Amino acid sequence: MHANLNMKSIVISIFLILLIGILNKPVLADDIALGKAKSETCLGCHAIPGYNNVYPTYKVPKLGGQHAEYIKIALISYRDQQRSHNTMHANAASLTDEDIDHIAKYFESITK
């Protein structure tokens, strides 16, 4: 009798833990929306027609449609100064891993 009750509460606990896990999982669309908000400053350079900065004229890499993993690796290396570029180091310096994840998913989602 007693043992049976314990078994029941264990099963219910496991069920609740699994349910919380599922509900807590961030939905991709939410990540993309957050990434979009966090990318406003980036778009001034990375979303310009022809991918040439106006003045001084220099090439800016196209990010839309790139794989999220590729963008993530690039941002982490700028942030951690493994890849040097003053402008991009300044832009990536304050990003958290979570920010980078959201931003990368956002750029990957842009196909046009």
Ligand code: HEC
């Ligand atoms: C002032 C203009 C400017 C701003 C603002 C800017 N970037 Fe950049 N970004 C550049 C330039 C120029 C490069 C090329 C740097 C190089 O040669 O390493 C670059 C490179 C990159 C790369 C590497 C792309 C590749 O193909 O290797 C990524 C990823 C990137 N930027 C993401 C971002 C994100 C995310 C933001 C906003 C948080 C941002 N950038 C803001 C100018 C800018």
